[in-house]
Amino acid sequence: MSLDLYLTNKADFIEKQLEKALPANDIYPSIIHEAMRYSVLGGGKRLRAILALAACEVFSGSFEQAIGFACALEMIHAYTLVHDDLPCMDDDDYRRGKLTTHKVFGEGIAVLAGDALLTLAFEELAKMPEKYQVSTEVTIQLIKEVSEAIGSQGVIGGQVVDLDSEGKSIDSNVLEYIHHHKTGKLFIASLKGGALIGGANEEQLKAVVDFGTYFGLAFQITDDVLDLTGDATRLGKPVGSDTEQGKNTYPSIFGLENAQEMAKECILNCHQAVTSLPKTASILGDIADFILNRDH
DSSP, X not given: OOHXXXXXXXXXXXXXXXXXXXXXXXXXXXXXXXXXXHHHSSOOOOHHHHHHHHHHHHTTOOHHHHHHHHHHXXXXXXXXXXXXXXXXXXXXXXXXXXXXHHXXXXXXXXXXXXXXXXXXXXXXXXXXXXXXXXXXXXXXXHHHHHHHHHSTTTHXXXXXXXXXXXXXXXXXXXXXXXXIIIIIHHHHHHHHHHHHHHTOOHHHHHHHHHHHHHHHHHHHHHXXXXXXXXXXXXXXXXXXXXXHTTOOOHHHHHOHHHHHHHHHHHHHHHHHHTTTSOGGGHHHHHHHHHHHHOXX
């Protein structure tokens, strides 16, 4: 199976599961459920969820067992995007080729939709023992990993430093902190969680975490590069918004060519990180290559 077909099949499967997991539009109060579904469905690469399923399968786990975890990740990711797009944050009007949630439903409902997606994600995680036959011990570990990844020492911490750094000159250590926490931590949790469900041992989990660390950095560097070189139609949002907002990026600090080389080095490190894992881990390397060469 080609990587394109693999990614498409997995994304379609995840989309169908998300449609079932999210409250229907006609459930009262309908406006919040419409906003939640608008924020999650009908777009996105589903990379975090796909990585979770792939990591589970690397260790001979069943991806059906990991689908609840995968859906929770996508709900959390959508929550971060909804809040990130708000006028008080990045003030973006478009995401995934359509108007951002606050532009359609208003800021108040957008904030609440993000909050509701975050709480629904943890509800989905809590159901894993009964719904997906994941052990209670592993479920608790998953909740711990996700909580740490998105809290003040994770995604939120990265966003705080990002906001505080706008329009300021920062060094590479601060930039790496922003990217590792705002982007990388959730990728790491996705991979580690999938591996935990699949039955990975401690040494294997360390390899997966190393992979996720380099993957997250490569993903964000390529995002920074695409903001300069990408096509707005393919990206689903205007290009050059980082520069316009005075954000610090890898190209702005290191230059475009150096940033591209740094992304390539991260991908090489991704491949190196999984050499000790079963041969089935080659899918992770393939996905890493994909994010380096993506155009959206």
